[in-house]
Each structure stands twice: as structure tokens, then as C-alpha cells.
Amino acid sequence: MGPIGIHTLYTHLTVWVVCGFFGGLIMWIWMSSSFAFWASIVMYGFGNGPCVGYCYDLNNRLTVASEKGMSIVMFGLNFGASIVPYTATLLWDDTEMSYTVMPVLLTISMLFVLPFLYMTRPINDISAI
Numbered sequence: 491m492g493p494i495g496i497h498t499l500y501t502h503l504t505v506w507v508v509c510g511f512f513g514g515l516i517m518w519i520w521m522s523s524s525f526a527f528w529a530s531i532v533m534y535g536f537g538n539g540p541c542v543g544y545c546y547d548l549n550n551r552l553t554v555a556s557e558k559g560m561s562i563v564m565f566g567l568n569f570g571a572s573i574v575p576y577t578a579t580l581l582w583d584d585t586e587m588s589y590t591v592m593p594v595l596l597t598i599s600m601l602f603v604l605p606f607l608y609m610t611r612p613i614n615d616i617s618a619i
Contacts (some may be wrong), residue, residue, distance in 0.1 A: 496552075497572075498550075509534075511601055512533055513531070514598075516529060517530035521590065
């Protein structure tokens with residue numbers, strides 16, 4: 491697809507991640523508001539939902555498809571999908587954070603994606619594609 495397609499992919503993925511980040515942030519700021527809770531769930535869902543597909547697309551465009559490469563990607567996705575709920579449960583049950591751990595983890599999980607996303611640009615020399 492060339493540089494236009496890859497730049498569009500980065501732009502769309504950034505927009506979705508920022509949408510999910512603001513969804514978590516809204517819930518974190520206005521914890522007592524039921525409207526803010528549902529608005530943030532919708533924003534996080536719309537933001538986080540497409541991210542896995544966009545990340546797969548980015549991985550397929552920037553790397554040579556191989557069994558080893560995809561197994562590493564699958565390990566990362568499955569590990570992340572397992573460790574975050576496990577950590578949330580531990581924090582919810584064993585600390586004073588209780589239910590406030592949910593918006594904190596939603597916000598942090600979306601915020602940490604952006605630096606890693608943009609670290610792939612210079613590594614893969616997007617301008618040369």
C-alpha cells in the first residue's frame with residue numbers, strides 16, 4: 491500500500507488509542523457520575539476495539555510474515571490479555587484501590603501503547619517505504 495497507507499494506519503491507530511485513553515480518563519476523573527461511566531465505557535470500547543486489528547495490520551506490513559514472528563505476536567497479545575485482568579483482580583481484592591483500579595488500568599493500558607507505537611516508526615524507516 492506504500493507510505494500513504496502506512497501513514498494512514500498510524501493515524502487511525504493513534505486516533506483509536508487516544509479515544510480509548512480519554513474513555514478511561516473520563517471514568518477516572520468523574521467516578522461518581524453514572525453518565526460519565528457509560529460515556530467512558532463507550533469511548534473505551536470504540537477506541538480499544540479496533541486496536542488489535544490495526545496492530546495486526548501494522549505488524550503484517552512492517553515485518554516478513556513467518557511462523558516465528560506471528561507466534562511472538564500471539565504470545566504478546568495472549569500474555570497481555572491474561573496479565574492485565576489478573577493484575578486488576580489482585581489490585582481490586584488486595585489493596586485499598588478497590589473498584590478504582592478499573593479506570594486506572596483502562597487509562598494506563600491505552601497510554602502505554604502510544605510510545606511503543608511511535609517507536610516503530612524510526613526502526614522501520616517509514617519514510618523510505
